[in-house]
Amino acid sequence: xxxxxxxxxxxxxxxxxxxxxxxxxxxxxxxxxxxxxxxxxxxxxxxxxxxxxxxxxxxxxxxxxxxxxxxxxxxxxxxxxxxxxxxxxxxxxxxxxxxxxxxxxxxxxxxxxxxxxxxxxxxxxxxxxxxxxxxxxxxxxxxxxxxxxxxxxxxxxxxxxxxxxxxxxxxxxxxxxxxxxxxxxxxxxxxxxxxxxxxxxxxxxxxxxxxxxxxxxxxxxxxxxxxxxxxxxxxxxxxxxxxxxxxxxxxxxxxxxxxxxxxxxxxxxxxxxxxxxxxxxxxxxxxxxxxxxxxxxxxxxxxxxxxxxxxxxxxxxxxxxx
Numbered sequence: 678x679x680x681x682x683x684x685x686x687x688x689x690x691x692x693x694x695x696x697x698x699x700x701x702x703x704x705x706x707x708x709x710x711x712x713x714x715x716x717x718x719x720x721x722x723x724x725x726x727x728x729x730x731x732x733x734x735x736x737x738x739x740x741x742x743x744x745x746x747x748x749x750x751x752x753x754x755x756x757x758x759x760x761x762x763x764x765x766x767x768x769x770x771x772x773x774x775x776x777x778x779x780x781x782x783x784x785x786x787x788x789x790x791x792x793x794x795x796x797x798x799x800x801x802x803x804x805x806x807x808x809x810x811x812x813x814x815x816x817x818x819x820x821x822x823x824x825x826x827x828x829x830x831x832x833x834x835x836x837x838x839x840x841x842x843x844x845x846x847x848x849x850x851x852x853x854x855x856x857x858x859x860x861x862x863x864x865x866x867x868x869x870x871x872x873x874x875x876x877x878x879x880x881x882x883x884x885x886x887x888x889x890x891x892x893x894x895x896x897x898x899x900x901x902x903x904x905x906x907x908x909x910x911x912x913x914x915x916x917x918x919x920x921x922x923x924x925x926x927x928x929x930x931x932x933x934x935x936x937x938x939x940x941x942x943x944x945x946x947x948x949x950x951x952x953x954x955x956x957x958x959x960x961x962x963x964x965x966x967x968x969x970x971x972x973x974x975x976x977x978x979x980x981x982x983x984x985x986x987x988x989x990x991x992x993x994x995x996x997x998x999x
Contacts, residue, residue, distance in 0.1 A: 680850065680853075680933060681850055683934075684846055684847070684850060684933065684934075687934075687937070688839070688842075688843050688846070691707075691711065691839060692836070692839060694707055694835065695830075695831070695832035695835055695836070701830070701831050704831045704832070704835060705831055706944065706948060707835070708831060708834060708835045708838060709944060710940045710941055710944040711835075711838050711839060711842050711940070712838050712842075712896065712899065712900075713920060713924050713939075713940035713943065713944060714842055714924065714936045714937045714939075714940035714941075715838060715841055715842040715845055715892060715895075715896050715899075715936075716734075716738070716893065716896050716917070716920055716921045716924060716936075717920075717921060717922075717923075717924030717925045717928065717935075717936030717937075717939055717940055718842070718845040718846060718849055718892065718925070718936040718937075719734065719737075719845060719889050719890075719891075719892035719893040719896060719921065720734050720889065720893070720921040720922050720924070720925055720936075721849065721925040721930060721931070721932075721935065721936050722848070722849060722852065722885055722888050722889040722892070723882075723885050723886050723888075723889035724922060724925065724930060725925050725930035725931035725932070725935070726849070726852055726853075726858065726861050726862055726865065726885065726931050727861050727862075727864065727865055727881075727882060727885040727886075727889075728864065728865030728866070729784065729788055729865075729882060729885070729886070730785070730788065730789045730922070731788070731789060731792040731889075731918070731921075731922070732789045732790065732792050732793040732796075732918055732922070733774075733789075733791075733792030733793045733794070733795050733796035733797075733918055734792070734796075734889070734893050734917065734918050734921040734922070735796045735799075735800075735912070735913045735914060735915065735916075735917040735918045735921075736770055736771075736774065736792065736795045736796040736799050736913065737767040737770060737771055737889070737890040737893035737894050737897070738767075738893045738894065738896055738897040738900070738912065738913075738917045738921075739796070739799060739800070739803065739897060739907075739909075739912030739913040739917070740763070740766050740767045740770045740799070740894055740897065741763035741764060741766065741767040741893065741894025741895060741896070741897030741898045741901075742763070742897030742898060742900055742901040742907050742912045743803060743809055743815075743897075743901075743907060743912055744759060744762050744763040744766040744767075744894075744898070745759030745760060745762065745763040745897075745898045745901050745902065746759075746815050746817055746901045746907050747808055747809065747815065748762060749817060750815055750816075750817060750818070751808055755824070755825070755826075756825060756826035756827075756898075756902060757824075757826055759826075759898065760826065760895070760898050763894050763895065763897060763898040763901075764891050764894045764895045764898065765894075766894065767890045767891060767893060767894020767895075767897065768887050768890050768891050768894065770799075770890060770894075771886045771887045771889065771890025771891070772883065772886070772887055772890075774791075774792060774795050774886065775882060775883045775886040775887065776883070777791075778791050778792075779878075779879050779882045779883060779886075780879065784868070793915075793918070796913050796915075796918060797913070799913045800909045800910070800912075800913035800914065801909075803909040803912060803913060804909040809907075809909070810907075810908070812908070812909065813908070814906060814907055814908030814909075814911075815906070815907050815908075816905065816906050817901065817902070817905040817906065817907075818905075819905060826902050827902060827905075834899070834902075834903050837899060837902075838896075838899050841892070841895045841896070841899060844892075845892045846933065846937075848888060848892070849933055850933055853933060857881070857884065860876045860881045861881050861882075861884075861885055862931075863876055864876060864878045864881050864882060865931075893921065897912065923939070923943065923965060923969060924936050924939040924940050924943060925939055925979070926939070926969065926972065926973075926979060927939035927942055927943060927968060927969065927972050927979055927980065928940070928942065928979050928980050928981055929978055929979030929980055929981025929982050930978075930979060932979070932981040932982075934981055935979050935980070935981040938979070938980040938981055938984075939979065939980065942968070942980060943965060943968065946964050946965075946968065947964070950964055
């Protein structure tokens with residue numbers, strides 16, 4: 678319950694950011710950090726807690742983004758309905774990918790490559806079919822109103838991503854304290870042993886990938902409404918998949934606060950590099966790669982694991998001194 682209380686305090690503090698941070702530039706920075714934490718937490722459900730490393734989470738993200746955009750632009754459907762539809766379509770895609778991979782026992786690098794292939798297939802399809810705008814992309818008309826899921830200030834978008842991220846973090850807290858979570862982590866640690874104990878790995882992994890797909894799809898809906906433009910390279914490109922997995926790896930996979938720590942670290946480095954070096958093309962990717970290498974070498978459990986290790990070392994010293 679202390680972990681849940683800490684989560685409540687963190688998100689309660691984050692809720693008041695638009696009131697205490699008047700600068701829209703800083704609001705945007707914090708908003709995109711929270712958005713990155715949402716992406717990372719969505720991946721963390723499947724990769725961190727389930728041990729199923731996906732290289733193709735853009736498949737879920739892009740499906741959610743294109744669903745709300747196509748429904749809104751082509752059919753005139755209210756984007757609030759599109760928000761629900763985008764999440765459900767992402768769940769459907771996740772269920773399809775999960776069924777076609779987990780049913781045949783794909784895991785490890787095989788699963789990672791298949792998810793990457795699915796994302797690439799969807800990118801090619803979106804680049805071909807006319808209702809997505811093909812290679813030109815799809816532009817969502819500006820119509821600022823809360824009823825249209827478009828807000829006049831960044832505060833409205835901030836609270837939207839805050840609410841989705843809170844739901845994702847509460848879901849992960851539940852996973853960490855539920856029978857489903859225990860079964861999922863048992864499958865992650867040793868799938869054969871979990872099966873021998875009566876756990877159905879296929880059913881457990883299917884639930885995990887559908888939950889992961891749901892929050893990735895909702896992140897895609899938010900992106901579409903915030904930037905009002907999509908093309909296949911944005912929606913289904915590798916950048917989304919890389920960010921989704923990089924954030925929890927840096928912050929700490931299989932932990933509640935790891936994705937938030939990773940998002941803060943990566944976006945903090947990105948903003949610092951932009952202030953010191955400027956918008957040098959590719960510098961963020963170089964820094965991200967450097968951080969990833971350092972984390973793998975010196976802190977393989979991520980920032981959350983590093984904090985836990987330092988805390989344990991400090992407690993040990995205090996006990997020794999006493």
